[in-house]
Amino acid sequence: MNSIFRKSMLGVAGLAFAGGVFAGPVAAHADTPVKTTPVAAVQADKPDTGKLIPHGVQGAQSRIDLNDEQVANTKAIIAATKKAGMDERAAVVSIATALQESKLENLGHLGDRNDHDSQGLFQQRPSSGWGTVEQITDPEYSTTAFLKGLKQVDGWKDMPLTKAAQTVQVSAYPDHYAQWEQQAADLVAKYWNS
Numbered sequence: 001m002n003s004i005f006r007k008s009m010l011g012v013a014g015l016a017f018a019g020g021v022f023a024g025p026v027a028a029h030a031d032t033p034v035k036t037t038p039v040a041a042v043q044a045d046k047p048d049t050g051k052l053i054p055h056g057v058q059g060a061q062s063r064i065d066l067n068d069e070q071v072a073n074t075k076a077i078i079a080a081t082k083k084a085g086m087d088e089r090a091a092v093v094s095i096a097t098a099l100q101e102s103k104l105e106n107l108g109h110l111g112d113r114n115d116h117d118s119q120g121l122f123q124q125r126p127s128s129g130w131g132t133v134e135q136i137t138d139p140e141y142s143t144t145a146f147l148k149g150l151k152q153v154d155g156w157k158d159m160p161l162t163k164a165a166q167t168v169q170v171s172a173y174p175d176h177y178a179q180w181e182q183q184a185a186d187l188v189a190k191y192w193n194s
Contacts (some may be wrong), residue, residue, distance in 0.1 A: 047088040047192050052185040054089065055160050058178040062099075070104040073121055073139050074187050075194070080143035086150075088188050089157060094146055096184035097165045098122055100177050106137055122146050122169070 066074070074095060081091040098104050101123040108119055117125050120142045124130035135141045149168035150156055156164040161181045166174035 047189055052088055052092050052188055053181060054157075057181045058160055058162060059175075060179060061182040062179040063183045064099070064103060066104065069106070071191075073098070073104045073106060075191055076139035077121070077143045078188065078191050080140045081147060083140075084144060084147045086147055088192055090147060090150060091188045091192065092181065092184045093150060093156070093161055093164050094143055094184075095187055096161055096177055096180040097146065097169060099180035099184060100165075100171075101169070106139060108133075108137060 077094050077098060078091050081087075081094060084090075095104070098121040101118075102121050104121065106121055107123070117127050119126075119133060120136040121139055122130075122136070122142050122145075124136040124142055124145060126133055126136065130136050130145055131141060136145070146168060150164065153159070153164060153167045156167070159167075160178070161184075162175055162178040165171075165177040169177075171177075
């Protein structure tokens with residue numbers, strides 16, 4: 001018992017000594033101003049193009065200029081993709097789909113120009129079980145709903161974009177998604193790490 005007590009006391013004394021030695025020099029210079037140098041923020045590397053477009057683009061590509069709303073919707077799709085635990089390729093498929101369906105505009109009911117009751121970024125239909133009008137016109141919700149469908153497609157990562165998107169969307173024009181793959185990949189490369 002005496003031996004254990006002595007080792008404990010020596011340990012405490014050692015910690016006190018070490019604390020004094022290390023605190024002493026720091027405390028002695030406490031009034032000395034510290035010069036700091038600002039560090040520039042470094043953006044992480046952009047996603048690899050081979051990961052964004054693993055099969056190459058199919059056919060002629062379309063491109064549109066985006067306004068602030070469309071950029072905000074792009075960022076919302078990327079954020080929802082990350083929140084769902086999915087990768088950059090899923091974001092490319094999602095953005096290309098939204099480019100085809102709505103040109104990245106969160107569309108409400110378009111009256112006679114509307115395809116049945118399709119609304120939102122992905123032109124999802126409440127009558128087809130995608131959610132309420134309020135839900136499918138919320139960019140995070142509609143993206144999450146699209147991604148949930150994408151996750152259920154066996155082998156979607158190994159499919160051309162247009163086939164993966166079509167399997168979820170069941171569009172009357174299934175080949176039209178392919179034309180947006182390059183712009184979608186460029187948007188993911190630009191905004192994934194922002």
